[in-house]
Amino acid sequence: MRHLAVLAALVALAAAGPRERRQTTEYERCQDGTKVCVPYYLCQDGKVITDGSGVIDIRTASGCSNYLDVCCADPHTTDPVTPDPGHVSRCGVRNYNGIDVRIQGFQGNETQVAEFPWMSAVLKKEVVSGEEINLYLCGGSLIHPSIVLTAAHCVNKHLSSDLRVRLGEWDTQNEYEPYKHQDRDVSAVVIHPRFNGSNLHNDYALLYLQTPAELSRNVDVICLDNNPTILAPHHNCLVTGWGKDRFGKKGVFQNVLKKIDLPYVPHGECQTALRTTRLGGFFKLDKSFLCAGGEAGKDSCSGDGGSPLVCLDATKTQYVQVGIVAWGIGCGTSNIPGVYADVLYGYDWIVAEADKLLASPVVDYWGYD
């Protein structure tokens, strides 16, 4: 995602800034009366750090008068972070205000914690000096508790046994989110039979998870639909990802999940725009692609591959995935949209393939009328 240098500067500033010292009696009570306002770096997993360890990104929560304070559980009370037994799964529900806390003061396009519960990270397990580490490969989306949809170009060169999926992630560099991420190994990778690695036609892949995700407030599925009416020309949709803030060597990958709203660009218009680039005047945009964007500085970029492009449905209460980040000519150039695998076009294959390994039809998960 572009637009992020300002935040990096802010975070660096916050980490280097002077730290106040206060006596316990001086901490202001939050509006709910039970929690206390403490400097953000003293709050971890919603609890005050009492041993002094850990420093986190700049963030503030409503209810504290000091800009750099957050609402945090008083360390003298017990507030265990429990899973979510009462969670009722519903596809495509965005947590506009995050969960438990809304972070204010963001400058760029940062998402709130668990704002997009279907967002997944596709990782590659690698052993370095005898220790297993997870390398970030691509984005993905949870379409069923046991299936992640991603781009074929992200995973076609990897064995399923080398892949892992992380669900419910937000800040890839910290573990202070109130709900923990869930890691799942991949038992099978299924690539679209007509995927073409040189031109990325039919860039669809399904990852089957070895054990199903536990659906909760920070982990839930996105809706798929075969009704194209949500795709009105220039209608605004959203892409989320941990990709680079700009194209090329100077771009950096993002820690906190970013979002960008992008207009849907009809196929013919997109092909015309792409013909003005190095692709040349004879370029044919394949039917398996869909385009979005074309506004200067607003685009998906390297590292966003496989991430979902979603649009609000007609009732404006649930999001439906319409695209998978595939490719582009650079990032963020005015009038040059980004190119996505068209999920509506791939819908029949996705459903048929998913159903092969599932006991009940995958569409049951997206019943959202």
Ligand code: 4AZ
């Ligand atoms: C990439 O390299 C990439 N601007 C993804 C999306 C776009 C460009 C490049 C679209 O993964």
